[in-house]
Amino acid sequence: MTKYLLLFLFLLLFSIPSFAQDTLIVSKSEIKVDSSTVEEVKFKEGFQEKYTADEFIYEVKVKELSxxxxxxxxxxxxxxxxxxxxxxxxxxxxxxxxxxxxxxxxxxxxxxxxxxxxMNGEGSWVFGKSSDKKVINYEEIEKNIHLVDFEKLIKETLKNGENRLAIRYYYLWLLKIMSAKQLIEWDVEKTNSDYLYEIKNTSIKSQFEYVSYLYNYIWYGEFELDEVTFVKAKKAFDNLINSLGA
The missing domain is CATH 1.10.287 (Helix Hairpins)
Incomplete structure (x- = not known):
């Protein structure tokens, strides 16, 4: 019995490759070949421009902060x-x-x-000759003597009875005129002596020395200004200003 079984297995082993080979044989008539012509597709020039919108950008770039x-x-x-x-x-x-x-x-x-x-510190507009405003503080007037209409300012001051202040304005008016006539070089830091040294005309120099004395006496003096002294000083300033052709 064992002999017959071994013989059967031996025959079965050698028959399998032959059977497999027979199943792989296919006739040429059964093979289909695609013989159609393949058309080459070419992209038009500039086609990339159609795909520049945001929805076609897949690479996310980090925005640089300003x-x-x-x-x-x-x-x-x-x-x-x-x-x-x-x-x-x-x-x-x-x-x-x-x-x-x-x-x-x-x-x-x-x-x-x-x-x-x-505006100045008191709330009044800094003015020139064409302005209707008449009151600005002393510091602003002294810094801007070339912009101030002293003639109007003095009239307004005298109307208010401020004689001492009027002499102050007379002095600044005189400096403005002398600076315009190039008799002196005006500077807010200069003293009366500085201006006196700059004046070359002997007559004007003598008159300026006198009115400077009156100005210092009246403006810086600690006393009541009487009418006689005021009239004398006002006349001296008027005479010098008129002699300068103002």
Whole structure:
């Protein structure tokens, strides 16, 4: 029995390759060949331009922050640390409100500086000859003698009974005229002696020395100015101013 079984297995082993080979044989008539012509497709020139919109860009580029954006990011971080905030949205709202308030403050400060430059400390407009305003403080007048109409200013001062102040304005008016005539070089820091040294005309020099004495006596003197002294000083200033052709 064992002999027959071994013989059967031997015959079965050698018959399998033959059977497999027979199953792989296919006739040529059964093979299909595609003989159609393949048409080459070419892209038109400039076709890339149609695909430049955002929806065709698949590479995400990180936007570079401007200096202003970097400053705001710094503020966000600063406010988050100060207020111990955990909400970025709340921090951004606080920063935006802070920036608006700061911008408004800067605008009001600039307006204040402009107004202050146009007006003096007492709220009166700095004026020239064509202005209707007549009162500005002593410091502004002394710094801007070439812009002041002293003749009108003196008349207004005398009308108010301020004789001592009128002599002060007479003196500044005289300096303005002498500077315009190039007899002196005006400077707010100069003294009467400085101006006296600059004057070359002997007659004018003598008259200026006298009115300078009267001015120092009246303006800096600690006494009541009587009418006689005032009239004498006013006449001396008028005479010198008229002699200069003013």
């Amino acid at each position: 200096a202003w954006e970097r400053f705001k990011e710094w503020l966000y971080d600063l406010f988050e640390r100060i207020f111990n905030s955990t909400s970025r949205e709340n921090t951004e709202n606080i920063v935006e409100l802070f920036l608006k308030i700061l911008a408004a403050a800067i605008i009001f400060f600039v307006i204040y500086l402009i107004v202050k430059a146009i």
